[in-house]
Amino acid sequence: MQPHHSRAASCDGDAIRHDDEAAFNCHQKQSPHKDDKPWHSYDTVFLNAKAGMDGVDKEKVQKVVYEMSKGSRYFENEKRKEAVVEQRIDRLRSQACLITAAGLASLEKVVDKKIGELEANRDLSRVWIHVDLDAFYAAVETQENPSLKGKPMAVGGLSMICTANYEARKFGVRAAMPGFIARKLCQDLIFVRPDFEKYSKYSELTRQVFREYDERFIARSMDEAYLDVTDICRERTISGAQVAEEIRHHVYEKTKLTCSAGVGPNRLLAKVCSDINKPNGQYVLPNERSAIMNFISALPIRKVSGIGKVTERMLKDVLGISTCGDLLQNRYMISALFSPISRDFFFSVGLAIGGSEPPQDEPRKSLSNERTFMATTDESFFSKKLEVNVST
């Protein structure tokens, strides 16, 4: 690995000149050393575009998060992880530099065949809806305590927030943010202790509605579900959009909670669409290939379920990929650099194919329970914990 390092930096551009790979360039800078990073480049997930975060002063959020985090154990661990990711990116860059035009050309046949197969299996015959309750935990709490209405509120505690309502999101407060940072961003933030039994009850009410439209609906969490409404649409000769409206109305009647919905030919697209007009809205994609390809081409890769912070950076920093359309533009480089599993996933995303087949409920594979201990190096502490739990 290390020998390639210097090579990556000096590697000459004669390696690749393929029209598909215009974005790639061997002279790209190496990742800066972690200590070179100023506060304003501190990477936090809290700045990702999320529903209700439009008018947020991102600079301020970034600064507050950094100031509250630096020096902590958490922060040091984040820096360590960040260094590992940058190593991974540098390694990928080095590999990219070694790829020759001939090497890329030799992939064309296989790659184009693969994409042809995916395209041939595209299924535009189904109508999927993804339903997502708006700020679920916070909405339930407000439902049961109307005095919270209109005030910035978060469900959780000073160490962790589960959900923030839309008033709180205006300050940059959001799920998975530690409460003590959230309070710094929003002095008047009201904290409500989570009550999962309560949320479970409301969740079951929404599922009663989902069941009426698709008895085999896929529940992804307490506040999210996928419904295959193909048969409903045919039987009642109505559109997916109309079904989505109906479902959202029924959910509201039953729970007084609002939800958002996305409609499309598969789960990948329905999921992306449900986020577009959140809260209390819906977005519909027609089952037409041209419309779908227009939509997916311009879509930032990070919007797709399964592409997270690290994958986004690898694709962007190494190949300059930022939209799903770029995934197909760079198909030969992707094929050369990633595993077959990753490659097939990226191609599917580029084609907007994924999850159109009927659901198949598989048995749960594991069940676990964990708790984070206070920081300690005391071995006897762990020994005691082990004794308590070891039984059979």
Place this chain on the structure above:
DNA sequence: GCGGATCAC
């Protein structure tokens, strides 16, 4: 094969 990473909620 295994531990660590990644991802989603």
Place this chain on the structure above:
DNA sequence: TATGGTGATCCGC
């Protein structure tokens, strides 16, 4: 003062 828990899958050694 203080940065989660659960389940699945994939990567890299």
